Amino acid sequence: MTEPDPPPAGVAQALYDRRDGRLALEVVDAPAAELARPHRTNYFTAYWVRAGRGTFHADGTRHPFAAPCLLFLTPYQAARLDPDDHLHVTAVRFHANFLCVETHHHEVGCNGVLFNDPYGPPAVTLDESTEREVADLVARMRAELDTAGLAQAELLLSYLKILLVRATRLKRGQQGTAGGGVRLPPPLPELRELVERHYRRLHAPADYADLLHATPKALGRLVKQHLGKTLTELIRERVLNHAKWELLHTLKPVKEVAREVGFDDELYFSRLFRKATGMSPTGFRAFETDVRGGSNLSMPSARPSIPPPPPTGQNADRPASDPPEPGA
Known part of the structure; x- marks a missing residue:
């Protein structure tokens, strides 16, 4: 366990x-x-x-x-x-x-x-x-x-x-x-599109400031004022959301997941992950897989999350894992 x-x-x-x-x-x-x-x-x-x-x-x-x-x-x-x-x-x-x-x-x-x-x-x-x-x-x-x-x-x-x-x-x-019904100012909608497009390889706020023809300081101030976080935190959160999904829904090694979100250094990625979740990537995957019993994951499970119904009728002697033959 x-x-x-x-x-x-x-x-x-x-x-x-x-x-x-x-x-x-x-x-x-x-x-x-x-x-x-x-x-x-x-x-x-x-x-x-x-x-x-x-x-x-x-x-x-x-x-x-x-x-x-x-x-x-x-x-x-x-x-x-x-x-x-x-x-x-x-x-x-x-x-x-x-x-x-x-x-x-x-x-x-x-x-x-x-x-x-x-x-x-x-x-x-x-x-x-x-x-x-x-x-x-x-x-x-x-x-x-x-x-x-x-x-x-x-x-x-x-x-x-x-x-x-x-x-x-x-x-x-x-x-x-934002509070009071004030529209979020540009270029925050454009920033969202850029982060979604590039978060796996661009992790520095200056990269997005360049793409938006803004200074990092001005862009960071807007993000902090309207989203309540720094641009670094915003990018990191998007990266970690992707990494958590991959750890829970695929069998990819941690090193591969790290590389997929732009980190060649697996140890640095693991420290970042632990700081954000309180667990290492390996510990996170192992614990949640045990807790979920393999449900909704691409991981092997000792038991199905929903037991198969008992065989009945003409299929009673057929193993549960075998699909019925055509016309059955």
Whole structure:
């Protein structure tokens, strides 16, 4: 059994592991004192901020927030919430074992919008109507978790998908704006296109400044002002999103993954990866593969994630792995 790497000093790490018997979905009221400390999980997380305001820190980036809103956190990001006044926050956390937003992106459309989005703010503002919707969905999830009735997982998954789809639609409607409805200035839309095109080989802010005919200082100031992070952090986040996907969905060696995102030095890439996730690339892959049981991955698994149905009828004597013959 693969154990997770020990967390870096100063970061509270609580990782979901199905082998502990815990559910892959939880809905909890998160204590403000706990949220104020740097913490990391391997859950996809939605924080419903019901009261209060403050600053949301994720991997060194800073974003102001004010209730009512939703804040989204991608697995393995180190985060904390600095409150300006009393916070009331409910956390909806789910592991990829419950819903992998990357593999099932077509079902909810939130990957790259709510999660794994280095270009947009992590907050979705709620009005009175949409907060009532969120409150209703959270209450339904809580009630279902308490009762454990027939088809519990199917109902919970339905409620979660509705929450994510509604939040994705809201954020898409709010994208391109910063607080107060101000349009993001050029050349930030052009910068996004350039990073998507070149992040595997261009890692220096000066490279993008040259392509945009801007000075690195002026471009960096715009990125920091409107995206809450440095241009270096933006590029690095995009690189690491790609690397994590490759580690979880392919059998490529770490050295090959490193080279694919522009790093010839595997050791330097591994240090960068560990700093961002709290785990080495090898440890990250091994732990998450064990936790997921091979589900949604291109890795061999000791058991299928969904057991095959027992053979019935005319095919009862045929091995389960053999496809039925034509016309059967």
